[in-house]
Amino acid sequence: MVFHGPGQSAWEDVPDPAVKEPTDAIVRVDSVTICGTDLHILKGDVPEVRPGTVLGHECVGEIVEVGSDVRTVRPGDRVLVSCITACGRCRYCREGMYGQCRGGGGWILGHLIDGTQAEYVRVPYADLSVYPLPGTVSSKDAVLLADIFPTSYEVGVLNGKVRPGDTVAVVGAGPIGLAAIATARLFAPERIIAIDLAPARLEAARRFGADAVADVHEAPRQLVTDLTDGLGADVVIEAVGVPDTFELCTRLVRPGGHVANVGVHGKPATLHLEDLWIKNVTITTGLVDTYSTPTLLRMAAAGRLPTEQMVTHTFPLERMEEAYDVFGRASETGALKVVLGGEQHDQLAVRTD
Structure with a gap:
């Protein structure tokens, strides 16, 4: 090819x-x-x-x-x-x-x-x-x-430092996001929330172990807020690679949490440091090793x-x-x-x- x-x-x-x-x-x-x-x-x-x-x-x-x-x-x-x-x-x-x-x-x-x-x-x-x-x-x-499995596991789950009892949000339920859901479960998080715009992929996310799913157009931030007593997710994994999904991830993470970017980005994304600098948020990127x-x-x-x-x-x-x-x-x-x-x-x- x-x-x-x-x-x-x-x-x-x-x-x-x-x-x-x-x-x-x-x-x-x-x-x-x-x-x-x-x-x-x-x-x-x-x-x-x-x-x-x-x-x-x-x-x-x-x-x-x-x-x-x-x-x-x-x-x-x-x-x-x-x-x-x-x-x-x-x-x-x-x-x-x-x-x-x-x-x-x-x-x-x-x-x-x-x-x-x-x-x-x-x-x-x-x-x-x-x-x-x-x-x-x-x-x-x-x-x-x-x-896809080593990428999701290393760049998403391990870089994001998923721990037992965490709330993990995965933005993007394509193959990378689904593999991130499957391997995050190995660390016994309290819940995994999958966010996507395709109903079929949200259904697949449930099969792979997501505890809750949300359409990206239907207030996913409110769902994460409601499920975490207003704190936000401990770990948010970006598995798409477009500016909107990266910026959504930074809005879903709690103070002191981790955003693990896995997606391949072809365009610039805005990093809102005016909001993030005070929140002790760790953002990681990476190519799989x-x-x-x-x-x-x-x-x-x-x-x-x-x-x-x-x-x-x-x-x-x-x-x-x-x-x-x-x-x-x-x-x-x-x-x-x-x-x-x-x-x-x-x-x-x-x-x-």
């Missing part, structure tokens, strides 16, 4: 990737998904992506070739390809901040180099950037651990994550353009996550309604 500029992309033939560095691996893609960030790229919100780049930054597949310095995986291994590539040597990698890698890693797949929405993908620094998969985790479940991926894989293998509920539509790989259309019209199609290719296409009925 090749990006040709804002609003322009195509499923087309490109040369097969080849090993360029001794730390590379070539992966035959089995299952791949589309991320909201891919839609931001197509809108022109990520100008670093050059025309001609293959999109995608998350997949499951089989190693078919490795460079001479790769030690932890070999051809034939089934692996999860992480959305973040880590050199393992720079200052940030040594601190576990792989998303900020300065050694040629970070978020590069489908961003600075060709990505995963293809039949084959080259993965730099394979030893630290792919994860062998247990046989008990299906491809359709595992592919969700390449990005994926340090939690091994933990999440173990949890998925144990059946502790609702990954199966997230996949609403499946397609064969060659129907990538149709999958983009369905995912891009999520408010009409009810799409949460679309998965293409691999074993999940045989196991699940294709839904394109």
Whole structure:
């Protein structure tokens, strides 16, 4: 799936990737998904992506070739390809901040180099950037651990410092927001409130564990106020990436609370410091580091994550353009996550309604 500029992309033939560095691996893609960030790229919100780049930054597949310095995986291994590539040597990698890698890693797949929405993908620094998969985790479940679950967990739940007894408000009940709801529940908050404008997504939020839901146009601030004795939410997670939702989050948080911004923003948002400076509010932003991926894989293998509920539509790989259309019209199609290719296409009925 090749990006040709804002609003322009195509499923087309490109040369097969080849090993360029001794730390590379070539992966035959089995299952791949589309991320909201891919839609931001197509809108022109990520100008670093050059025309001609293959999109995608998350997949499951089989190693078919490795460079001479790769030690932890070999051809034939089934692996999860992480959305973040880590050199393992720079200052940030040594601190576990792989998303900020300065050694040629970070978020590069489908961003600075060709990505995963293809039949084959080259993965730099394979030893630290792919994860062998247990046989008990299906491809359709595992592919969700390449990005959305670690992103929601690390940038939303952990950065927001969710604690037992907290009131957590999640603004945006798309895939990232739903994964934030599911992983916030691991910390036993008193309640989770989901806020969105789509009734279908609010219904999904309840299935994923939200205790209360609110339409963004129907006084969500009053609901949060009523449920918290006037204080506001302890933690507010922004999972959309537009100015209005960020500013709503800053109005929902209590004094001393946390706003964890997860959404990818393409436009400036106003930070009302004239109101916030006196409230001791902590605001965090972040690109996922994926340090939690091994933990999440173990949890998925144990059946502790609702990954199966997230996949609403499946397609064969060659129907990538149709999958983009369905995912891009999520408010009409009810799409949460679309998965293409691999074993999940045989196991699940294709839904394109």
